[in-house]
Amino acid sequence: MTKVKENISLLNLSNYKIGGPARFLFVAKTEQDISAGIKLAKAKRQKIFILGGGTNLLISDKGFPGFVIKPDLDFxxxxxxxxxxxxxxxxxxxxxxxxxxxxxxxxxxxxxxxxxxxxxxxxxxxxxxxxxxxxxxxxxxxxxxxxxxxxxxxxxxxxxxxxxxxxxxxxxxxxxxxxxxxxxxxxxxxxxxxxxxKHREERQPLEYPNVGSIFKNVDVRKFPKGKLGEVAHVVKKDPFPVIPTAYLIAEAGLKGISFGGAMISPKHPNFIVNAENATANDVLALISLVKSEVKRKFGVILEEEVQMVS
Ligand SMILES: Cc1cc2nc3c(=O)[nH]c(=O)nc-3n(C[C@H](O)[C@H](O)[C@H](O)COP(=O)(O)OP(=O)(O)OC[C@H]3O[C@@H](n4cnc5c(N)ncnc54)[C@H](O)[C@@H]3O)c2cc1C
Structure with missing residues (x-):
C-alpha cells in the first residue's frame, strides 16, 4: 500500500485550521518508512517539510509545494x-x-x-x-x-x-x-x-484554533535600558528573566484587534487566534502590526516563535 498522498489539504493537520494543500503527504510509522519516504521525495525532486502536531505552524494559504513527511512513530x-x-x-x-x-x-x-x-x-x-x-x-x-x-x-x-x-x-x-x-x-x-x-485553560484562548504564543518572550538583557523601569514589575523567569510579550502587546493597546478572521486575543494577547475562517495572510497582517507597534512603544523587535511554512 502506498503511503504517499497527493494534493492533500493541510488544514486539518494544522492546529490553526489554516493552510493550503501539500503537493505530497507521507505519514511514516517506522524508521524504515522514514528512510523510504525520503528516498521517494528525492526521486521526485521535491523540497521536504517535517510535520509534527502542527501546533507551532502558520501554513501559507497556498500550502506547501513539496513533500510533507509526518514522522508518526508512536511508541x-x-x-x-x-x-x-x-x-x-x-x-x-x-x-x-x-x-x-x-x-x-x-x-x-x-x-x-x-x-x-x-x-x-x-x-x-x-x-x-x-x-x-x-x-x-x-x-x-x-x-x-x-x-x-x-x-x-x-x-x-x-x-x-x-x-x-x-x-x-x-x-x-x-x-x-x-x-x-x-x-x-x-x-x-x-x-x-x-x-x-487548569492554569492554561484559565489564561489561554483555547476555545479558538491557535498555535500558542506567536512571539518569544523578551530577554531582559535585550530590552532597551531606558525602558526597563516601565516593565520591571512584570519580569518573570522563563527559564531566565524575561518580559512577557503578552504584556507588551497589551500595553501597546492591541488587545482584541482583528484583521479578517484573525484576532489578537484579549485573554492572552501573545495569541493571535483564528476567530472565524482566518487566512494565513490575516494572521501575517496582525503579526506585522504587533511588531511595528511594540517597536514604536518600547523600541523592541519581537521575534516570532511560530514557524512559517510556505
Ligand atoms: C495552546 C498552545 C499552547 C502552547 N504552549 C506552549 C508552551 O507553553 N511552550 C512552548 O514551548 N510551546 C508552546 N506551544 C507551541 C507548540 O505546542 C510547541 O512548540 C510544540 O512543541 C510543537 O510541537 P509540534 O509537534 O506541534 O510541532 P509542529 O508545529 O508540527 O512543528 C514545529 C517545528 O518542529 C519541526 N518538527 C516537528 N516534528 C519534528 C521531527 N520529528 N523532526 C524534526 N523536526 C520536527 C517542524 O518541522 C517545525 O519546524 C503551544 C501551542 C499551543 C497551540
Missing part, C-alpha cells in the same frame, strides 16, 4: 527511570505514560500540545521547565546522508526555544528520544500536571 517503553519515546507520540500520551509509571520530571508540560519531535526541535518549555531538562539521547535521521544519528544532550545544543535540529533547519528528522526521569508519587505527579492544564 513508548520504560527501563528503570528511563523512557524511550517515538517522536510522533503526543505530549499528552507521554504525560499519561509518566503518570502510569510514577515517573517525575515532565509535570511542567501539563497541557503542552504537539508531539515529542516538535518539542525537541524547539526545546519547548513552560513553568520554568524545558524538554532539554530530561533529555538523555535523541535519535534522528539525516536527510542528506540518509543515516541515523544519535546525540546526547550536550550534542543537541539546546537553547531557549532552539536546538541543533532547529539550527540545521529541517536537515534531520527526529525519530525518538530517551528521557531520564525520577521515581515519584503517582498522586503528586498527576496533581501537578492537572494544575498546569
Amino acid at each position: 513508548r517503553s520504560k527501563k528503570g527511570e528511563k523512557i524511550n519515546i517515538g517522536a510522533g507520540t503526543s505530549i499528552s500520551d507521554l504525560l499519561n505514560f509518566t503518570v502510569k509509571n510514577k515517573l517525575s520530571g515532565f509535570e511542567w508540560a501539563g497541557g503542552l500540545p504537539g508531539t515529542v519531535g516538535g518539542a525537541i526541535y524547539g526545546n519547548a518549555g513552560a513553568f520554568a521547565g524545558e524538554i532539554k531538562d530530561s533529555v538523555e539521547l535523541v535519535r534522528s535521521f539525516n536527510i542528506k546522508t540518509e543515516k541515523f544519528v544519535e546525540r546526547d544532550k550536550e550534542e543537541c545544543n539546546f537553547e531557549y526555544r532552539s536546538s541543533i535540529f532547529k539550527k540545521k533547519r529541517g536537515e534531520e528528522i527526529i525519530v525518538s528520544a530517551v528521557f531520564k526521569l525520577a521515581l515519584g508519587s503517582h498522586e503528586k505527579i498527576k496533581t501537578a500536571i492537572l494544575e498546569k492544564i
Whole structure:
C-alpha cells in the first residue's frame, strides 16, 4: 500500500485550521518508512517539510509545494527511570505514560500540545521547565546522508526555544528520544500536571484554533535600558528573566484587534487566534502590526516563535 498522498489539504493537520494543500503527504510509522519516504521525495525532486502536531505552524494559504513527511512513530517503553519515546507520540500520551509509571520530571508540560519531535526541535518549555531538562539521547535521521544519528544532550545544543535540529533547519528528522526521569508519587505527579492544564485553560484562548504564543518572550538583557523601569514589575523567569510579550502587546493597546478572521486575543494577547475562517495572510497582517507597534512603544523587535511554512 502506498503511503504517499497527493494534493492533500493541510488544514486539518494544522492546529490553526489554516493552510493550503501539500503537493505530497507521507505519514511514516517506522524508521524504515522514514528512510523510504525520503528516498521517494528525492526521486521526485521535491523540497521536504517535517510535520509534527502542527501546533507551532502558520501554513501559507497556498500550502506547501513539496513533500510533507509526518514522522508518526508512536511508541513508548520504560527501563528503570528511563523512557524511550517515538517522536510522533503526543505530549499528552507521554504525560499519561509518566503518570502510569510514577515517573517525575515532565509535570511542567501539563497541557503542552504537539508531539515529542516538535518539542525537541524547539526545546519547548513552560513553568520554568524545558524538554532539554530530561533529555538523555535523541535519535534522528539525516536527510542528506540518509543515516541515523544519535546525540546526547550536550550534542543537541539546546537553547531557549532552539536546538541543533532547529539550527540545521529541517536537515534531520527526529525519530525518538530517551528521557531520564525520577521515581515519584503517582498522586503528586498527576496533581501537578492537572494544575498546569487548569492554569492554561484559565489564561489561554483555547476555545479558538491557535498555535500558542506567536512571539518569544523578551530577554531582559535585550530590552532597551531606558525602558526597563516601565516593565520591571512584570519580569518573570522563563527559564531566565524575561518580559512577557503578552504584556507588551497589551500595553501597546492591541488587545482584541482583528484583521479578517484573525484576532489578537484579549485573554492572552501573545495569541493571535483564528476567530472565524482566518487566512494565513490575516494572521501575517496582525503579526506585522504587533511588531511595528511594540517597536514604536518600547523600541523592541519581537521575534516570532511560530514557524512559517510556505
Ligand atoms: C495552546 C498552545 C499552547 C502552547 N504552549 C506552549 C508552551 O507553553 N511552550 C512552548 O514551548 N510551546 C508552546 N506551544 C507551541 C507548540 O505546542 C510547541 O512548540 C510544540 O512543541 C510543537 O510541537 P509540534 O509537534 O506541534 O510541532 P509542529 O508545529 O508540527 O512543528 C514545529 C517545528 O518542529 C519541526 N518538527 C516537528 N516534528 C519534528 C521531527 N520529528 N523532526 C524534526 N523536526 C520536527 C517542524 O518541522 C517545525 O519546524 C503551544 C501551542 C499551543 C497551540
